[in-house]
Amino acid sequence: MIEIQDLTVKYQSQTEIYTALECINLAIPDGGTCAVIGPSGCGKSTLLKVLAGIITDYEGEVRVDGQTINPKKQAIGFIPQNYGLLPWRTVDENIYLGMKIKQHQKTVDYAKLQVIRQQLGIEQLGKRYPGEISGGQQQRVSLARAFLLKPDLLLMDEPFSALDAITREEMQDVFLSIWEKYAVSTILVTHYVEEAIYLGQKIVILSPNPGRISRIIENPLFGGRNIRQKPEFFELGLSIRNLIKKDWSK
Amino acid sequence: MEKHKPVWFLLGIITFFALWWILSKIIMLPIVPSPFLVLVNLVAIFMKYIAIHSLYSLWRIAAGLFLAVLIGLPLGVIMGYFPKWDRFLSPLLYLTYPIPKIALMPILMLLFGIGEFSKILMIFLIIVFQVIVAIRDNIRSIPKETYYPLYSLGAPFSAVFFEVLWPASMPKFITAIRVAMATAISVLFFTETFGTQYGMGYFIMDAWLRVNYLEMYSGIVVLSLMGLFLFAFIDWIEKRLCHWQYK
Numbered sequence: 001m002i003e004i005q006d007l008t009v010k011y012q013s014q015t016e017i018y019t020a021l022e023c024i025n026l027a028i029p030d031g032g033t034c035a036v037i038g039p040s041g042c043g044k045s046t047l048l049k050v051l052a053g054i055i056t057d058y059e060g061e062v063r064v065d066g067q068t069i070n071p072k073k074q075a076i077g078f079i080p081q082n083y084g085l086l087p088w089r090t091v092d093e094n095i096y097l098g099m100k101i102k103q104h105q106k107t108v109d110y111a112k113l114q115v116i117r118q119q120l121g122i123e124q125l126g127k128r129y130p131g132e133i134s135g136g137q138q139q140r141v142s143l144a145r146a147f148l149l150k151p152d153l154l155l156m157d158e159p160f161s162a163l164d165a166i167t168r169e170e171m172q173d174v175f176l177s178i179w180e181k182y183a184v185s186t187i188l189v190t191h192y193v194e195e196a197i198y199l200g201q202k203i204v205i206l207s208p209n210p211g212r213i214s215r216i217i218e219n220p221l222f223g224g225r226n227i228r229q230k231p232e233f234f235e236l237g238l239s240i241r242n243l244i245k246k247d248w249s250k
Numbered sequence: 251m252e253k254h255k256p257v258w259f260l261l262g263i264i265t266f267f268a269l270w271w272i273l274s275k276i277i278m279l280p281i282v283p284s285p286f287l288v289l290v291n292l293v294a295i296f297m298k299y300i301a302i303h304s305l306y307s308l309w310r311i312a313a314g315l316f317l318a319v320l321i322g323l324p325l326g327v328i329m330g331y332f333p334k335w336d337r338f339l340s341p342l343l344y345l346t347y348p349i350p351k352i353a354l355m356p357i358l359m360l361l362f363g364i365g366e367f368s369k370i371l372m373i374f375l376i377i378v379f380q381v382i383v384a385i386r387d388n389i390r391s392i393p394k395e396t397y398y399p400l401y402s403l404g405a406p407f408s409a410v411f412f413e414v415l416w417p418a419s420m421p422k423f424i425t426a427i428r429v430a431m432a433t434a435i436s437v438l439f440f441t442e443t444f445g446t447q448y449g450m451g452y453f454i455m456d457a458w459l460r461v462n463y464l465e466m467y468s469g470i471v472v473l474s475l476m477g478l479f480l481f482a483f484i485d486w487i488e489k490r491l492c493h494w495q496y497k
Contacts, residue, residue, distance in 0.1 A: 053402055
C-alpha cells in the first residue's frame with residue numbers, strides 16, 4: 001500500500017518560494033498501477049522525485065506499507081525519462097546495478113539475469129553498451145533493471161514518450177505483461193491520455209500552479225485485451241480530454 | 251581503432267626523420283647533424299650511457315604523476331560533487347594555479363634539497379592542478395538525472411563514486427594527464443640540469459657543454475621517444491578503461 005497524505009513540496013528559488021505540489025492525497029493498493037497525467041510544470045516529476053527519495057524536503061506523509069518512504073529501507077525502482085542507464089556499463093551490468101547496490105550482491109546470478117532478459121527479449125544484448133542499442137531496447141533494459149529488483153514501488157517518468165508510436169504501443173504491452181508477472185505497485189507519469197487509460201488502474205489528473213489533484217478516476221477499462229480498438233477506449237479518452245481542458249484552462 | 255596501429259606510429263617517425271634530414275642538408279652545419287649519424291651514435295651508446303638516464307627520468311615522471319593522481323583525484327571529486335567544498339577550495343585553486351611553478355624551484359630546493367624529492371615535487375605541482383580542474387569540471391557537467399537511479403536505490407557515496415563519478419570523469423582525466431604530460435617532460439628537463447648526475451636533462455646539457463652534438467641529439471631523440479612511449483601508453487590505458495565512449 002502506498003499512501004500519500006497532504007504532501008506539499010516547495011522550492012526556494014532565488015527571490016521567492018514556489019509551491020510545486022499542494023495537498024496531494026493518494027492511496028495505491030499493493031500491486032496496483034496509477035497513471036498521473038498533467039500539463040508540463042504541474043509537479044508530476046516532483047511527485048515522482050519525492051516517492052523516489054530524491055527530494056527529501058517536503059511536508060506531509062509518504063508511506064510504503066506503513067513506513068515512511070526511504071530509499072535505503074525500501075526497494076524503489078525509478079525509471080527516469082532518459083531511462084537512467086549508465087553509458088559506461090554494459091547492458092548486463094546496468095540490469096544488475098539494482099541488485100548490486102540494494103542487495104550487495106557482488107557476483108551476478110546469471111540464471112535470474114537470463115530469465116529477466118528473456119522476458120524482455122534482450123538476450124542478445126548483454127555485452128553491448130547503452131549507446132549501441134535503440135531507444136526501445138534501452139527502455140527494455142531499464143525495465144529489466146527495475147523488475148529484477150522486485151521493488152516495493154516502481155516509478156516511471158514519461159517512460160515511453162521518447163519512442164515512436166509503434167514502438168511505444170509495443171513497449172506498453174511489454175510493460176503490462178511483465179507487470180502482471182511481478183505484480184509491482186507502479187506509479188507512472190505521462191502526458192498521453194491513451195497511455196494513462198491503457199496502463200493506469202487509477203488515473204490521477206493534476207492541475208498546475210500549484211500542482212493539485214483535480215480528479216482521480218478508477219479506470220474501468222484497465223487490463224482488458226485489445227481495448228485500444230474498442231469504442232469505450234475512445235469515449236473515455238474523449239471525456240478525460242474534456243475534463244482536462246476544463247481543468248487546465250482555469 | 252585504426253588510427254593507432256603501430257604502422258601509423260612508424261610512419262610518423264619516418265616523416266619526422268625525413269624532415270630532420272632535409273633540414274640538416276639545407277643548413278649543413280655541425281649543430282644540425284644528419285639523423286642517420288645521430289641514430290648510429292644512439293645505437294652505439296644507448297645501453298652504455300643513455301639507458302640509465304632515461305630510466306631516472308621515467309621514474310621521476312611516474313612518481314610525480316602518481317602523486318598528482320593520488321592528491322588531485324580526490325580533491326577534484328570533492329570539489330565537483332560537493333558545492334560547499336568547491337566554494338571554499340576554488341578560490342584557493344585559482345590563486346595557486348597561475349603561479350609559475352618553475353619559479354618555486356629554488357624554494358623547493360632550499361626546503362627539500364636538490365635530490366630526487368624536489369624534482370618529483372616539481373612535476374607533481376605542474377600536473378596536479380590540471381588533474382583537479384579537469385575532474386572537477388567533468389563531475390560538475392554530469393547531468394543530475396544520471397544520479398537519480400542510484401539515489402532511488404539508496405546508494406551510499408562509495409557506490410555513487412564507483413558507478414558514476416569515477417567512470418564519468420575518466421575520459422577527461424586522461425585528457426588532462428595527456429596535456430600535462432608534455433609540460434611535465436619539459437619541466438623535468440629543466441630540473442635535471444642541476445643537482446643530479448642522472449636523467450635525460452643532465453645527459454643532454456652535459457653533451458652540449460662538451461660540444462658533442464651527436465650525443466646531444468641522441469639524448470633529444472631518446473627524450474622524444476620517451477614522450478612517444480608515454481603518450482602511446484596513455485592511449486592504451488584510455489582504450490582499456492573508456493572503450494564505452496567509442497561505441
